[in-house]
Amino acid sequence: MANFNLDQFKPTRHEAICSLKPGAEFAILSDESIKWDSSGITQPTTSEIDAEVTRLETEWNNKKYQRDRTPQYPNIGDQLDALYHAGAFPADMAAKIKKVKDDNPKP
Secondary structure (H helix, E strand, C coil), rough: CCCCCCCHHHHCHHHHHHHHHHCCCCCECCCCEEEEEECCCCCCHHHHHHHHHHHHCCCCCCCCHHHHHHHHHHCCHHHHHHHCCCCCCHHHHHHHHHHHHHHCCCC
């Protein structure tokens, strides 16, 4: 598994604005100012955006355990195959899976 910095996925001002004003059209310019292109939708204030970034960051931080767990789980296909072989599926689902396996045998 490749190592990369998960901080790059932390919530941004862009995501905060999208959260506050769904469907709004805008751009964040290189000087961090906002070009608002959504007549009929009120542009959020800087303090509203900052508060939403903080709320989204708290939500993101509270889900660290999910980000830590995800790469450690076996592949979902392997999980489902194990359940199939353990007989954990209802008969109709097991029959569908068996047909796929029978129609596409391992070489």
